[in-house]
Amino acid sequence: MFKVIGERINTSRKLVQAAVAERDADYIVADVKKQQEAGADYIDVNAGARIGHETDDMKWLLDIIQPIVNLPLSLDSPDPAVLEMAFKRVEKPPMINSISLEKERFDAMMPFLEGKNCKVIALCMDDAGIPDCPEDIQDRAKNLVEELNKIGIPTNCIYVDPLIQPISTDSNKGIMVLSAVRSIKAEFPGVHILGGLSNISYGLPERKIINQTFVAMMMGAGMDSAIIDPLDQKLMATIRTADMLLSHDNFCVNYLRGVRSGAIKS
Numbered sequence: 001m002f003k004v005i006g007e008r009i010n011t012s013r014k015l016v017q018a019a020v021a022e023r024d025a026d027y028i029v030a031d032v033k034k035q036q037e038a039g040a041d042y043i044d045v046n047a048g049a050r051i052g053h054e055t056d057d058m059k060w061l062l063d064i065i066q067p068i069v070n071l072p073l074s075l076d077s078p079d080p081a082v083l084e085m086a087f088k089r090v091e092k093p094p095m096i097n098s099i100s101l102e103k104e105r106f107d108a109m110m111p112f113l114e115g116k117n118c119k120v121i122a123l124c125m126d127d128a129g130i131p132d133c134p135e136d137i138q139d140r141a142k143n144l145v146e147e148l149n150k151i152g153i154p155t156n157c158i159y160v161d162p163l164i165q166p167i168s169t170d171s172n173k174g175i176m177v178l179s180a181v182r183s184i185k186a187e188f189p190g191v192h193i194l195g196g197l198s199n200i201s202y203g204l205p206e207r208k209i210i211n212q213t214f215v216a217m218m219m220g221a222g223m224d225s226a227i228i229d230p231l232d233q234k235l236m237a238t239i240r241t242a243d244m245l246l247s248h249d250n251f252c253v254n255y256l257r258g259v260r261s262g263a264i265k266s
């Protein structure tokens with residue numbers, strides 16, 4: 001089954017930033033509940049946007065969210081010290097978002113991850129930056145899977161993020177990442193593939209139709225998780241329908257349930 005990581009609790013969003021700055025707990029609680037009801041599997045929490053406040057903001061957010069959520073959290077920070085603090089505050093094994101091959105980040109994250117019971121998002125990025133061909137994406141994925149395996153993170157707990165890039169910057173960005181996903185899944189069938197889906201449509205109008213179309217294509221290639229806004233009903237309906245078409249929904253049970261509840265309609 002496809003896993004939806006709800007992306008809304010992120011201080012780069014204006015309203016969330018204002019709520020965090022004003023310590024408006026009601027706003028945060030209401031938003032998390034909406035994401036949960038819309039069918040999120042994880043709630044991403046990112047407090048990175050207020051420079052100098054990440055630790056305090058993350059702590060505040062987790063202390064509010066943890067008591068009212070039934071879902072595991074995705075702890076979204078590049079800073080192992082923030083993640084260490086956050087890891088102690090969560091009840092269910094979280095997703096750690098994320099590690100990359102950038103040397104400083106990698107060297108700081110590995111000791112933090114060693115022996116932890118968690119899922120790990122692994123970004124296909126290194127000090128040379130964001131890859132610009134499928135082979136480079138796959139190389140980085142291989143490197144990350146092998147290094148994480150060495151410190152006891154099994155392949156089925158790894159979510160490779162191949163870095164979806166805006167199609168507005170280069171018409172090949174779509175087929176590039178699709179091709180990379182197919183080869184990563186061929187080499188490591190047990191690994192998960194996660195995408196920051198809305199990156200594909202950045203800089204273009206009518207972004208939702210691009211996101212909806214691309215999610216189905218990426219799922220066909222092997223992506224089985226994405227960080228998205230679960231309140232986007234058409235996107236969620238596209239994901240449920242594609243999951244059924246890819247045989248992840250025995251007897252179409254989830255699809256039919258979605259139709260009956262009104263969540264899926266043509």
Ligand code: THG
Pocket residue numbers: 007008010012013014015046076097098121161195196197198199227
């Ligand atoms: N991969 C992984 N993690 C990630 C990303 C990724 N975490 C952060 C980000 N990318 C995904 N999360 C968000 C959260 C919010 C928004 C987009 C991605 C968002 N952006 C509005 C916009 O761009 O228009 C902001 C508008 C506002 O101010 O509300 O909503 O790729 N592993």
